[in-house]
Amino acid sequence: MKPLAILVTAALLCCLSMQASGQGVLRTPASDTMKYMMKQGSYLGFRQVNLSMGEIGFEVVISSNFKGKSASRLEFRIDQPRGKRSKKLGSIKIPDTADTTFNIKLTGQLRHAFGIHDLFLVARGEGEFEISGFSFIHNYFAEK
Numbered sequence: 588m589k590p591l592a593i594l595v596t597a598a599l600l601c602c603l604s605m606q607a608s609g610q611g612v613l614r615t616p617a618s619d620t621m622k623y624m625m626k627q628g629s630y631l632g633f634r635q636v637n638l639s640m641g642e643i644g645f646e647v648v649i650s651s652n653f654k655g656k657s658a659s660r661l662e663f664r665i666d667q668p669r670g671k672r673s674k675k676l677g678s679i680k681i682p683d684t685a686d687t688t689f690n691i692k693l694t695g696q697l698r699h700a701f702g703i704h705d706l707f708l709v710a711r712g713e714g715e716f717e718i719s720g721f722s723f724i725h726n727y728f729a730e731k
Contacts, residue, residue: 627659627712629709630708631718635703636703638706642700642724644723646724648690648720649681649688649690649718650687651683652683657714660680660681662711663675664706664709678711679691692724
């Protein structure tokens with residue numbers, strides 16, 4: 588009886604250690620910096636963002652090289668990237684950075700920005716640009 592228990596245990600362990608279908612053997616490690624190419628109509632979405640934690644703005648790390656094209660802008664929207672249910676929090680004009688990285692910030696009172704929402708960064712305009720970083724700007728107001 589013991590050899591049968593060992594055989595069943597070994598078979599179960601073998602089945603559990605097999606890869607799921609469609610998975611490759613080798614995986615490429617994620618790079619330290621992901622870059623997202625943005626152009627007219629493309630967007631990045633962040634699901635279920637809590638905007639009740641004292642945020643007063645956003646900071647985005649971008650690089651661009653418009654070469655004669657008009658500057659693009661980046662819109663910050665909640666709930667949906669477009670349509671009637673989409674609410675615009677604000678927008679930032681994207682400067683020509685000549686392919687160097689540059690931090691741009693949207694600060695101030697963010698209308699509709701309270702509670703948990705899906706947050707979208709939507710590209711508008713002709714030029715293309717890359718986003719390599721995104722963070723919140725917090726209000727570090729200390730209550731007395």
